[in-house]
Amino acid sequence: MKLKLFIIFSIFLIFYGCSFGKAEWQIDELYMQKIEGTSKVIYKFSAWGGRDSNARGFMILDSVEAFEVDYQHILPFYQLSEIPDRNGIEGIAHDCYGTCGDPYYNSVPIFKPMKTEQTKVNDIKLTNRIYQYKGYSEHTRGLERYVFERFRETKDSLFFYNLNDVESMNGKHLDQLKVKKGEIYIVFKKNNEVKKIIVNEVKLHSKTESIEEIRDIFLTPKNKIFNNELSERGIFREVNISH
Structure with missing residues (x-):
């Protein structure tokens, strides 16, 4: 009986280690x-x-x-x-x-x-x-959401033009919005078309390194934009997750 219990316990330990250890x-x-x-x-x-x-x-x-x-x-x-x-x-x-x-x-x-x-x-x-x-x-601002008409990219920044605020009740308009690259995320539709652009921007003072501003911005294009229209520098791409 003791031997039988020992074998059962050993099998349980092996199963536990394989199935639950990782x-x-x-x-x-x-x-x-x-x-x-x-x-x-x-x-x-x-x-x-x-x-x-x-x-x-x-x-x-x-x-x-x-x-x-x-x-x-x-x-x-x-x-x-x-x-x-x-x-x-x-x-x-x-x-x-x-x-x-x-x-x-x-x-x-x-x-x-x-x-x-x-x-x-x-x-x-x-x-x-x-x-x-x-x-x-x-120095953390609330979530901002805009739709934009067009954009322009430089080495370190993205510029968005003719933006409409879709988050606040006032629905303010911006002629231009500049964001720094580094933590920019591109979310795609199935055909490699850009669905939205998410910006997590941290601005530090160049000398004191003090926090000046932290922004979270969701941007949706009014017109079609495709993956190859944006460079790889400072930009994250969504990775397709297969379950």
Whole structure:
């Protein structure tokens, strides 16, 4: 009887190790950008696992590697602040520094980075500036949504023209909107036509590195735009997820 129980227990351990030891992730968001001047790519992803656990963030892989969620290789920052290239990747994160919960409302905002951490992943230098949460949040604008008529691209920026605000009640009009490249996401329709452009823009002061502005913008084209009309520099493309 003891031998039988031992065998059953051993089989259970083997099954548990194979089936439950490795997390199974359901990826619901995946974007990829080539890191200029290297063979590497940077992914932005969101995935769900067992017990409603959520993994999200950035990962660097070689361009020939298949993407898999790996907690140990998620990059330390929450948002990019510059265009990734062979010289490095710069991003920002935030922490409480005494401003979370009730103390938030009585604390003084600090806009300069509290500390800067530098590491290296896959031979690429990472610079992560960590800000006080209140300083970060006070420069974060609400979600903006526009439809635009046309656009123009330069090396480091995208310009959008004749925009109509579709988020606010006032429905304001903009003749032009300039956004910096780095964390721009392209969402496609089935025929490689651009469905929408998502901009997560972080502006830091060139000398003090203080947060000046953080914007989240959704842009929908009035006219057809296709994938090949935009360069790869500083732009993430949606990756088709097969389930």
